[in-house]
Amino acid sequence: MNDLLPNQSPLWQYFEGQVRALMGRYGYDEIRTPVLEQTALFKRSIGEVTDIVEKEMYTFEDRNGDSLTLRPEGTASCVRAAMEQGLLHNQTQRLWYQGPMFRHERPQKGRYRQFHQVGIETYGLEGPDIDAEVILLSARLWQQLGLDKHVTLELNSLGSLDARAAYRDLLVAYFKQHMDVLDEDSLRRLESNPMRILDSKNPAMVDVIEGAPKLMDHLDEASRTHFEELTAILDAAGIDYVINPRLVRGLDYYSRTVFEWTTTALGSQGTVCAGGRYDGLVEQLGGKPTPAVGFAMGVERLILLLETLELVPDEARPPLDVYVLGMDTAATRSALLLGEQLRGALPELRAQVHCGGGSFKSQIKKADKSGARLALLIGEDELAENAVTVKFMREDREQQRLSRETLAEMLPALLDRPLGQA
């Protein structure tokens, strides 16, 4: 698994902060569901024959003999919780979530066994307007993060569940006439998920795939107009997209709109956000028929992308304002008190007090390493005068000795930034 170390966490906090603010701006509310669920929930929602359920879940028996699973994705839990808690009773919902997911795959860059997703789920809205909204929301996030020039939106429609099933049969019939050309993977998929054959990268199969019936030609009328309205809204909003008739998605519950945001900057794990409509899932899990749309994005991948493209703003890693140090034991005690006094007076001040002793010189080295803009020095003289020496660590400027009483009011000017209510 993957540790998140101190030098990484500011970046995560930056990303999470952007997400949280964005969700608020669209009126989405956060939901937090458990990491553990009954195994059956995922089998019923994701699909028995998907890769996730067949070989990627962390499943075990608890002390009661119940089969539990670490969630491999967020949608199933979200639907379960919404149903159980009555959130779907004659009302619409716009929800978002965030947290770790678990899949037992072979790890590689951008793919981890414990990874994090941010997702949104909307319920009770069946029109293409909400499909458009979730896409617009994601597009705004890319724009806020500076990623908009680096991701591509791919769109497709799978049609209604009935149309999709009918098309699937058509496809199986077609490929069965060309079994000699299909590779091993595709033969397997013929049974498990025939639509994924369309996605194959095997050059030997290009012609067969090219000749296969097109999903778009077999959409039901309602799905067709739904899709047309969605693309019309995206056009009007100036969102670029590519219609990818081979975009299928791996989970069984999708219907109609599916989409994926991809990047070419991350190697083979290029999908950064993906989702779509899953109108049948709530009913399938025992609820009243409820239309639903959602997506999930991979936090590790997005953060990797921000780092690769050097899009992390400096504000994501704010440095210390001051490093307070005392020459000896008495001065250190005084430095701790000064730190408390300043934090009390200036809520936004970022101050670290030196602990652990050491020579004066080494303490100043620490002040330098800490990245603080100012060092506040307390030695015998300062102690005697009830003063503090302010040393400028990042600019060529004479140090000055100030009284402890006036220090708090002087600091905003010395640092050239407001520090909250004094």
Add this chain to the structure above:
RNA sequence: GUGGAUGUAGCUCAGUGGUAGAGCCCCGGAUUGUGGUUCCGGUGGUCGUGGGUUCGAUCCCCAUCAUCCACCCCA
């Protein structure tokens, strides 16, 4: 799940069948209370883990785990 590569100090990496090194980092010093340069010195490693071959293995063999790349899958 398949194929391949890697795993030696906190980091980046050398290295040898006879119980290991460099650079960076860290710590200390270059006289009295001042960093970012330089110089000197120092701390630090069960050589991923478990077996095996051998008088003896970090180096050879097997297994296992982890990471990375591709496939697969997906976020």
